[in-house]
Amino acid sequence: MIRLGKFYFGWAKPERALRYLPELIICLNEKQAQRIRGTLAPDAPVRVVIPHISQLRGRVYAKVTVLPGVDLDQDVGGSGSLRSILEHRQLMWGDRAILIVL
Numbered sequence: 001m002i003r004l005g006k007f008y009f010g011w012a013k014p015e016r017a018l019r020y021l022p023e024l025i026i027c028l029n030e031k032q033a034q035r036i037r038g039t040l041a042p043d044a045p046v047r048v049v050i051p052h053i054s055q056l057r058g059r060v061y062a063k064v065t066v067l068p069g070v071d072l073d074q075d076v077g078g079s080g081s082l083r084s085i086l087e088h089r090q091l092m093w094g095d096r097a098i099l100i101v102l
Contacts, residue, residue, distance in 0.1 A: 021062035021096065026051055026082075028069040053077030053085075060089050063098040072101065 023046045027033040033048045040046055049055035053076050064086050066072060072083040079085060090097035 020045060021093075021098075022059060023047070023063040023065070024049065024061035025065045025067065026070055027067050032067065051076055051082050053079055056085060056089075060092055062090070062093045062096055063100070064090065065100045066102065068102050 025036060025046060025048045027036060027048060027050055030050055033050055036048050040048070047059075047061070051070060051074065056076065066082075066086075070082070072086075073081050076082050076085055086099060090099065
């Protein structure tokens, strides 16, 4: 494929790599979160949190992993269930949003 300016000469425009989407891991408690943070590289694009509304605010993540033991039906700070908060926040990613429940 040859690219000249904004035009592509080939079959199609190359697709973007989806491997570097922002990622969030939700842990059961702070002890588990600290253990997982210790295994990640310091510059990893992964945020590890516990299910509190103050930690869930901010950036919208495309890939969310919920570890075993976390109740998705629990109320989070009076804002609704954890599941509804996560699904609502992932709407901007559309079909690229991934929610993994272990």
